[in-house]
Amino acid sequence: MTPYTPPTQDQLLAIRVNAGIDELAQSERFAAAEPDLVEAIVEGVGQFAAGEFAPLNRIGDLEGAKLENGVVRLPDGFAEAYAAYVEQGWNAIASPVEFGGQGLPFTLACNVLENLGSANMAFNLLPMLSVGAIEALEHHGSDAQKAKYLPDLVSGKWSGTMNLTEPQAGSDVGALRATATPIEQGEHAGKYLIQGQKIYITWGEHELAENIVHLVLARLPDAPEGTRGISLFLVPKYHVKDDGSLGPKNDLRCVSLEHKLGINASPTCVMSYGDNGECVGELVGEPNRGLMAMFTMMNNARINVGNQGVQIGERATQQALAYARDRVQSARAGSPDKSPVAIIEHPDVRRMLLRMKALTEGARALLYYCAGQVDRGTLGNLAAGQRAEVLVPLVKAWGTDVGVEVSGIGVQVHGGMGFIEETGAAQHWRDSKIAPIYEGTNGIQAADLVTRKLGLEQGGVVEALIADIIRDAGEEPALRALAEDCRAIATWMASEASLDDRLAGSVPFCTMLAVAVAGWQLAKQAQAIAAGAAPTLAATKPVTTRFFLDRIVPEASGLKTSATAGAGLLYSLSAEALAS
Template identity: 80%
Template sequence: MYRPATADQLLALEVCAGIGELAQSERFAAAEPDMVAAIVEGIGAFATGEWAPLNRVGDVEGARLENGVVRLPDGFAEAYAHYVEQGWNAIAAPADFGGQGLPFALGCNVLENLGTANFAFNLLPMLTTGAIDALEHHGSEDQKALYLPKMISGEWSGTMNLTEPQAGSDLGALRTAATPIEDGEHAGKYRIAGTKIYITWGEHELADNVIHLVLARLPDAPEGSRGISLFVVPKYRVKPDGSLGPRNDVKCVSLEHKLGINASPTCVMSYGDSGDCIGELVGAPNRGLMAMFTMMNNARINVGNQGVQIGERATQAALAYALDRVQSARAGSPDKSPVAIAEHPDVRRMLLRMKALTEGARALLYYTAGQVDRGTLGDAAAAARAECLVPMLKAWGTDVGVEIASLGVQVHGGMGFVEETGAAQHYRDARIAPIYEGTNGIQAADLVTRKLGLDGGAALDALLADVERDSDGALADLARTCREIARWMREEASLDDRLSGSVPFTAMCAVAVAGWQLSRQARAVADGAAPSLAESKPVTARFFATRIVPEALGLAASARGSADLLYAVPAAALAG
């Protein structure tokens, strides 16, 4: 049974995102405590009542393709319509186009609750919020006026179209073509032709229109990633007055058969089969990757959020089972009566680990979101800090989501390996998150290349220095060690060495920041915040500091390891 983690979310918003401080700005003045509490409690109740009951049926029945149309199980259309009617899609969207203009951190909370209730369904609004962000920052005034109001309301949904069969993560190899239209009804627009794969919610009937953001090449485009442009390609063409015109020449030709997220249609999309797919250029020619990175950055934060979502859901399920399942007497107890398995030390260890990792990932999520909001208010240092935090959140957050889901299966024992308990679904659903929106290896590479050098290295160093200054014991040691490794990577290590150690280094940094934010939460609770967490929060924070932080310190040797060992044997010989 899903129960919203309202108290912990409100604590994270206050302590980690600093939403009270954000509300002192003119832009976010509406984010007063009563408003924040009403949103967090309201979306929690909505997610529990409307989206959570569809989680199991969505997994079992999934999305299906019928004559080019994606169908969802009964109940999805009504639940999405209620989501739109209640205005949840508009929480953090720009007020100029019908949004509420509240902090990004509150938008993250909406998605956290929806995704914990129904991981696969939540991908629909998650991609739309990213598309809104890209159009808001890079679209023309006419494009924003035409598309944003109905995308913000949720009446229209959005997608991100990057990947092609031959290209994978190498976007410079994409072949989708955009040909200028010189005259006629669509003069000034472009004919789009190509195939995109792994398009999340690329086709469905829940929204009235689907607005695709598509990367493609102009005829004279330079080779590689410098020659990519971004186009808006609606499922139904949109007339100047905002009403829907005829169907565009775009269709879903198949759905992927996946390990999990079965209710999320992962589409193969074909553009221009009949030569009549019309799109509009977004931003400048050959600058599409920059525009798409706005959407990708938003998506990477929200995929990190998915680690929190699956962690919370799997932890709740494991706790409920462990408190109910009676088996064996407690070791060493004079009373030989069987007890709930939650009383056995190793099961208790797993449960505490799941809870501590979930709360740590949540603390990192809302700290990142708060830095994004400060960047929006013009704080350049916070914006740079957010850039450093995004790969940590996406990579470590999703890795621990998988770990927590796996522990959930383990707590259930044999019952976790069968589908009836739902523990297996959590594990299957979680496994995609370290892969999409840039694999976690790509996130780590981003941290040790581009982000490591931001502001001459000061952005990352200042973050880790704050952790070290505000911590003691193993956590301070971890932050100090991360600073030392970062300095070595900047000044001495080869590029191969940096990339070789990038994944463990990213995990170390993420654990340092998450542990710091958990310790701040524990201090706030000790001072009277969140009374309902007075018993649990000090223990989960201490477990994180004494069990998880030392593990991260143990990654230092791997982070510093030379890449020479990786290439000491030819790749072909590894198969020998």
């Protein structure tokens, strides 16, 4: 497997041009995000990821996490790498200052996760879930809960999880059965007894952090049916005393680990709460408002999962480029010299490699544009916050689709050797396949786009985004045409299409809008390069941007027919006939 080389200059370009970090630093809240500090963070975490996390990627895939007598064990080196991550303060980048964080923009936290995930996607899921738990408690926890739990979560000394899914529920969170019964007397009076089982709990059990703070969805007695009756509870692995020290273990356990296609070093746990009727949790936020509180964590997680598409795309691209430069096979077609050349010289291999780079860089541009809008929303810019809401499903769905496509192309570039596990190319593809599934499948993201997000401000938020793309398209006819197609589809969905029609066309529309935004943001990067920014990218960025605008953007326009085809054909067969 090729070592990880941080794409520092491309990351800095996206942070400056797409996220607009210099503008963010003009605010009082983010004043510390000056250019020197931003560069130090991006370069520093890149070096850390390459030196500490990347060497464990292959051994993590081969050995994986193991459950032994109720304890999850990781391969040698993981504990030391995580301890170094905590010691260097990378977990605290964007967390609140009052609890030990650095209070920097979410944009920079995204960069920390990008580098760690490109180096080791499975390992990076541990800090990624903790970041989400911190945000959920910051927004919905009581002052006492924040004081008690956030300092150690912010430092990374403790880790966090979210527990939604149950065996019978799947993506239908409203069908969950876990219960929370009030404790009326004794040392835990005012808290709740939690009972139930949760599945697919990422890093639900491990020994790398001293404590694990589980955020668990459960039902109070007499709670309404469905999503309206869900509350959120904080359930620590070890009880926490009033002075912050750890007490005895709570009544919870990891029942088993899932045997997965990829991310083998990330323990995906089946968790059981209250086997002995003694699992104690605290209510977070208001009763029966747990899903709203959890969505704070989920939206953060959805952006970070979209980030994983960038991560795996970057790692797969680096490996494919290295292999294509070293692998000598066949003469260049039409060349009078019949000597074999490196496969990077062959036209179709060039096409694949350029596609990998263009897609990855486009997804990165979209990611940091979204992160910058999130930061502006944090500063009180309502329009930017609403735009970020529209961008989240684009980042999650298209970003993870990009990760799958790029890692798949990476296998193809390797030829037969890509199908051999020892090269490592297959691991990238196997790891990539989970990202379009968890944190809400990509179909759920697209459904969210064409229902709730399309209706924001009576369609004004999506229209404003499309109008900005059209305004800046300039001499890019394909980009302008794609944006106009998106406008036409949005209008049709809002005014004529039935709900079934909208949902039937949601995935192609989501792809079209994501590609339009990514192309727009890549064009901004190319303009910045032409004006003298990032001279080290002056040779490559115009080419990858041109490839994206000339090849990928027109492909997306071709999805218009599918986006507006309606649902009729999908239901022209009965379920029985379709399955026969």
